[in-house]
Amino acid sequence: xAENSVLTSTTGRTSLADSSIFDSKVTEISKENLLIESTSxxxxxxxxxxxxxxxxxxxxxxxxxxxxxxxxxxxxxKMESVEExxxxxxxxxxxxxxxxxxxxxxxxxxYKADCRVIGPPIVLNCSQKGEPLxxxxxxxxxxxxxxxxxxxxxxxxxxxxxxxVTLVHHMxxxxxKDFNSKVTHLVANCTxxxxxxxxxxxxxxxxxxxxxxxxxxxxxxxxxxxxVDDFRNEFKVPPFQDCILSFLGFSDExxxxxxxxxxxxxxxxxxxxxxxxxxxxxxxxxxxxxxxxPSKKLYVVKQEWFWGSIQMDxxxxxxxxxxxxxxxxxxxxxxxxxxxxxxxxxxxxxxxxETLAQLSRETDVSPFPPRKxxxxxxxxxxxSLLDISNTPESSINYGDTPKSCTKSSKNSTPVPSxxxxxWQVAKELYQTESNYVNILxxxxxxxxxxxEEEGQCGGRILxxxxxxxxFGSIPDIFDVHTKIKDDLEDLIVNWDESxxxxxxxxxxSKDLVKTYPPFVNFFEMSKETIIKCEKQKPRFHAFLKxxxxxxxxxxQSLVELLIRPVQRLPSVALLLNDLKKHTADENPDxxxxxxxxxxxxxxxxxxxxxxxxxxxxxxxxxxxxxxxxCPANLLSSHRxxxxxxxxxxxxxxxxxxxxQVTLFLFNDCLEIARKRHKVIGTFRSPHGQTRPPASLKxxxxxxLSQIKKVLDIRETEDCHNAFALLVxxxxxxxxVLLSFQMTSDELPKENWLKMLCRHVANTICxxxxxxxxxxxxxxxFEVNTKDMDSTLSRASRAIKKTSKKVxxxxxxxxxxxxxxxxxxxxxxxxxxxxxxxxxxxxxxxRLSSTSSLAGIPSPSLVSLPSFFExxxxxxxxxxxxxx
Numbered sequence: 001x002a003e004n005s006v007l008t009s010t011t012g013r014t015s016l017a018d019s020s021i022f023d024s025k026v027t028e029i030s031k032e033n034l035l036i037e038s039t040s041x042x043x044x045x046x047x048x049x050x051x052x053x054x055x056x057x058x059x060x061x062x063x064x065x066x067x068x069x070x071x072x073x074x075x076x077x078k079m080e081s082v083e084e085x086x087x088x089x090x091x092x093x094x095x096x097x098x099x100x101x102x103x104x105x106x107x108x109x110x111y112k113a114d115c116r117v118i119g120p121p122i123v124l125n126c127s128q129k130g131e132p133l134x135x136x137x138x139x140x141x142x143x144x145x146x147x148x149x150x151x152x153x154x155x156x157x158x159x160x161x162x163x164x165v166t167l168v169h170h171m172x173x174x175x176x177k178d179f180n181s182k183v184t185h186l187v188a189n190c191t192x193x194x195x196x197x198x199x200x201x202x203x204x205x206x207x208x209x210x211x212x213x214x215x216x217x218x219x220x221x222x223x224x225x226x227x228v229d230d231f232r233n234e235f236k237v238p239p240f241q242d243c244i245l246s247f248l249g250f251s252d253e254x255x256x257x258x259x260x261x262x263x264x265x266x267x268x269x270x271x272x273x274x275x276x277x278x279x280x281x282x283x284x285x286x287x288x289x290x291x292x293x294p295s296k297k298l299y300v301v302k303q304e305w306f307w308g309s310i311q312m313d314x315x316x317x318x319x320x321x322x323x324x325x326x327x328x329x330x331x332x333x334x335x336x337x338x339x340x341x342x343x344x345x346x347x348x349x350x351x352x353x354e355t356l357a358q359l360s361r362e363t364d365v366s367p368f369p370p371r372k373x374x375x376x377x378x379x380x381x382x383x384s385l386l387d388i389s390n391t392p393e394s395s396i397n398y399g400d401t402p403k404s405c406t407k408s409s410k411n412s413t414p415v416p417s418x419x420x421x422x423w424q425v426a427k428e429l430y431q432t433e434s435n436y437v438n439i440l441x442x443x444x445x446x447x448x449x450x451x452e453e454e455g456q457c458g459g460r461i462l463x464x465x466x467x468x469x470x471f472g473s474i475p476d477i478f479d480v481h482t483k484i485k486d487d488l489e490d491l492i493v494n495w496d497e498s499x500x501x502x503x504x505x506x507x508x509s510k511d512l513v514k515t516y517p518p519f520v521n522f523f524e525m526s527k528e529t530i531i532k533c534e535k536q537k538p539r540f541h542a543f544l545k546x547x548x549x550x551x552x553x554x555x556q557s558l559v560e561l562l563i564r565p566v567q568r569l570p571s572v573a574l575l576l577n578d579l580k581k582h583t584a585d586e587n588p589d590x591x592x593x594x595x596x597x598x599x600x601x602x603x604x605x606x607x608x609x610x611x612x613x614x615x616x617x618x619x620x621x622x623x624x625x626x627x628x629x630c631p632a633n634l635l636s637s638h639r640x641x642x643x644x645x646x647x648x649x650x651x652x653x654x655x656x657x658x659x660q661v662t663l664f665l666f667n668d669c670l671e672i673a674r675k676r677h678k679v680i681g682t683f684r685s686p687h688g689q690t691r692p693p694a695s696l697k698x699x700x701x702x703x704l705s706q707i708k709k710v711l712d713i714r715e716t717e718d719c720h721n722a723f724a725l726l727v728x729x730x731x732x733x734x735x736v737l738l739s740f741q742m743t744s745d746e747l748p749k750e751n752w753l754k755m756l757c758r759h760v761a762n763t764i765c766x767x768x769x770x771x772x773x774x775x776x777x778x779x780x781f782e783v784n785t786k787d788m789d790s791t792l793s794r795a796s797r798a799i800k801k802t803s804k805k806v807x808x809x810x811x812x813x814x815x816x817x818x819x820x821x822x823x824x825x826x827x828x829x830x831x832x833x834x835x836x837x838x839x840x841x842x843x844x845x846r847l848s849s850t851s852s853l854a855g856i857p858s859p860s861l862v863s864l865p866s867f868f869e870x871x872x873x874x875x876x877x878x879x880x881x882x883x
Contacts, residue, residue: 051133052093053123054079056110058100065098065120068127081106096133098123102141102170111139119170121220128222138169142219144226145173149182153196154189155209164209167216171226184227187212191242191315200314203457211235229459238266239309239316244276245269248290249283250303258306264538265310281306282323310542313458421582426501429575430488437485439564440478446547447558448474461539469529470562472522476515477565480508501579502592505572509599512569517607520566527559569607573600616640623664627673628694631701639666643755645747647740649674650722650783654699654738661740662696665756668763670707672699702727704763708735710753712775718786719778721749741785 053069053076055062060078069076079097097117099107110117118133119141126133134140150173155161164187165175176183179195186199186206199206214235215226226232245262246269247255258281259269270277273292279299282290294300305321419427448471451462462470487504519526534541548557580593619641624630643665649655655674664671673696711724724739742749753773761769778784 049094050075050092052076052095053133054095054097056097056099056106057081057104059098059120062100062120065123068123071127072123072130072132074133102139107139119219121222124222136172140172141170142224143172144215144219144224145171147184148173148227149176149184150174150187151176151179151183151185151195152187152189153179153193156189160209164212167212171215171219188237191237196315197317200312200316200457203455205232206237206314207232208235208237236313239312239314240265240267241315243267243278243315244274245279245281245306246272246274246277247281248272249285249287261306261310261538261541279305279318280323284323287323304546307542307545311458311461311539311546313539420497422497422579423495425575425579425582426488426495427492429501429572429579430485430492432571432575433481433485433488436564436568437478437481439561440474440481442552443471443474443558443561444478446550446552447471450547451543458539461537461543462533466529466533469522470526470558472519472526473515474519474562474565477519480511480515481568484508498587498589500589500592502576502589502594502596505576505596506592506599509596509603512600512603513606516565516569516603520607523562523566526562530559530562569600569604573597573604576600620666623671626694627664627671627696627698628676629698630671630673631698634666634669634671634701639668641666642759643747643752645752646743648743648785650724650739650741650785651737653736660743661699663740665759667759668704670702670704672702673697674699704760706730707756707760707772710757710760710773711739711781712749712753712773713739713778713781713783714775716778718784720785722778722783722785723749723753724776724781724783737781739781739783 051074053074055065055076055078057080059065060080066076095115097110097115098120099110099117100120101107102117102119107117116136117139118136121142122133122140125143145168148168150168152161152164152175155164168175179186179198181202183199183204186195186204187209188196188199188206189209190196196206198204211226211232211234215224215231218224240262243262243266245258245267247258250258262269272280275295277298279301280290280294281301281303284302290300299318300323301318301321302323305316305318308321309316448467450456451467452464484504487507488501491499491501491504534544544558547553549555553561576593576597580590580597583590583593617637620635620639623641624634641664645663645665647661647663649657649659649661651657654672655661660675662673662675664673676695676697706727706729707725708728709726711726713719713722713724715721721742722739723742724737727736727738729736742752754769757769757772760772761767766772
């Protein structure tokens with residue numbers, strides 16, 4: 001113990017020293033002591049030292065601490081002052097002091113005396129996990145930073161650094177003086193220096209000093225960890241901290257967007273030429289010369305530095321992105337990890353023109369363009385919709401010209417000096433297929449693969465679910481078309497008029513049916529996900545900016561690239577039709593091409609049908625989310641939404657008169673929902689997607705087979721746009737009349753009623769749908785729409801709703817009033833000749849007073865049969881000749 005005390009007093013005082021050296025020395029001394037003790041134990045038995053906890057001052061008054069110590073079976077005593085320590089010190093015990101406040105003078109006295117000090121969270125945490133008290137050579141208040149290794153940079157005030165290091169030690173963290181791969185977090189007071197650059201390159205989180213202070217404020221929270229993403233991300237150093245930016249060469253829209261992004265990422269922006277700016281971001285493809293001579297302190301960088309910093313979530317090094325004039329030799333030697341350079345449009349057009357001219361001259365010799373220079377080996381195929389620059393930057397392995405086309409084949413038939421029209425169309429089919437495969441490869445390798453990579457600098461840009469939604473079955477489509485391209489390539493190289501092209505597409509028709517519908521059907525969802533993530537996630541926006549400006553993408557957005565699979569199959573069908581026209585009747589491939597075209601049409605029909613079903617199911621899901629309490633059995637594979645109609649209830653059923661009711665007509669049922677009076681909170685899915693609150697409340701899901709008649713109410717002065725449904729529920733003996741007024745003029749009432757009758761007839765297997773419609777006078781069924789929107793009517797409905805609430809509030813039983821009376825009379829009828837007692841009279845009077853309190857009986861306490869008993873005389877005459 002003496003050696004350890006000397007070590008603590010000499011080494012532990014230097015807070016700025018590398019704590020790992022101190023920890024290793026303690027470990028070495030502990031091992032030596034262990035070896036000495038183990039050898040001496042053989043000669044003489046060592047006395048056993050028991051751990052004892054001393055609760056200092058306020059800690060002794062905490063019942064929670066005392067209970068926790070009992071749970072882990074550790075003895076304890078209480079101490080009010082440091083003077084009492086001399087009486088408690090004993091060689092039989094190893095004392096562990098529990099101090100509530102590590103800023104108190106008592107703590108300082110214990111620390112100077114090299115005592116073992118811990119905080120209350122340590123005891124509570126050990127009790128919760130059933131573990132013994134940990135050994136620590138330093139005072140340990142909590143474990144919020146346990147297993148974290150921190151390094152500091154950019155601090156000039158020694159007092160602040162000592163304070164931060166001390167707090168990290170109190171929370172169980174370890175300090176490293178030099179930055180290495182074992183450091184888990186860099187605490188930076190500036191965005192410059194070697195440590196900062198290494199941390200950016202390794203993807204180590206770079207934190208503000210406030211991270212440590214805020215973690216210390218939460219030191220008493222159980223199970224709190226300072227490294228949790230939700231907490232840590234609040235205090236990460238933003239990419240543009242301490243940076244003042246200005247922009248040159250961008251459009252007004254782009255400049256506004258970049259200025260907003262600058263503020264979001266912790267920076268500031270000033271007008272061009274302001275001396276306070278630290279960075280000038282230049283659009284290198286437009287700006288050929290700077291309008292002024294920049295100062296030595298000003299970084300003049302290309303726009304890729306801006307977007308790259310946002311994508312990495314850290315300030316990128318400026319030296320790799322410095323802007324140089326177009327004529328300087330330094331520009332030719334500059335190398336960039338995230339190149340945004342694209343060739344000049346005039347140069348691209350000139351090069352394309354030369355290449356096409358060369359291709360037209362050499363078509364008599366080879367179907368493929370010549371290779372003039374090594375850089376062209378890595379360019380995409382001629383006519384590519386993506387890249388026509390033939391620059392070294394566009395080099396992609398999957399875009400190489402097929403090797404089989406660059407060397408002569410012994411088995412290949414020499415291409416005739418004058419190719420047939422059939423060969424020309426076949427060559428075009430191969431070239432477009434090759435271009436399409438290159439597009440798919442660009443999507444996968446430039447976008448999907450980097451987003452799916454583990455260990456991305458700054459963490460994942462998108463969640464796995466979002467990546468799956470965006471790209472869907474693109475890899476499967478790529479695999480199928482790669483095989484088609486290879487087969488077409490072999491056919492073109494070894495060309496013969498009798499070779500069958502139709503067999504190639506018939507061979508892969510089943511694969512096309514499997515791969516295309518999942519992508520085409522959810523393309524709109526993929527597009528919406530891209531737009532949403534680009535708006536909500538700046539790193540994804542920067543990622544798209546960087547990649548979409550590369551030559552491989554031809555300055556096309558990800559959405560524009562992803563629409564190519566939607567367009568490909570119709571394009572192939574047109575080419576096969578053209579090929580069939582130029583195929584002789586005696587050629588066996590003509591009938592095969594007809595089958596191939598038919599198979600492609602079947603694939604497209606399958607896609608359209610599958611898309612229709614998918615959209616129908618999505619509409620049903622939208623109804624389920626919009627209607628609160630919607631029955632689960634509404635979801636069915638055979639069910640589809642036909643029409644939605646907004647109405648107002650004109651009777652007492654299915655809702656109170658004047659309530660807004662929405663009718664959802666499905667092919668076999670009718671969902672009735674009313675407008676909610678109180679809207680519940682928003683719904684958040686497990687993937688973080690927020691849905692709007694349900695605006696409707698489920699009332700009834702009615703099979704169309706229960707609708708016996710559809711009543712078209714004639715137009716009068718007191719009745720406009722009204723209709724009614726005569727329904728026979730299976731549990732009721734009488735007919736139920738549901739009357740509504742249509743509130744929207746988008747769908748004429750006549751069309752709506754015919755549509756409803758047609759689906760009712762289909763459900764009950766009747767061909768005469770017109771016989772279900774019956775025209776009736778509003779007086780016959782007591783239906784009118786007069787004053788539905790008047791102030792008096794709205795006030796009446798409000799009073800009625802209030803009366804309902806009052807009736808329910810004063811009803812001590814949910815049993816209807818008449819049921820109570822029936823039960824009461826039955827119980828008294830069993831005793832003949834007995835007169836009602838005073839208690840019975842009190843119950844009867846209580847029932848009558850409760851029911852008459854609101855003045856209007858609650859419809860919720862009246863059953864459907866009782867409602868029709870009151871109207872039986874009116875409805876009997878009107879409905880007798882309807883059924």
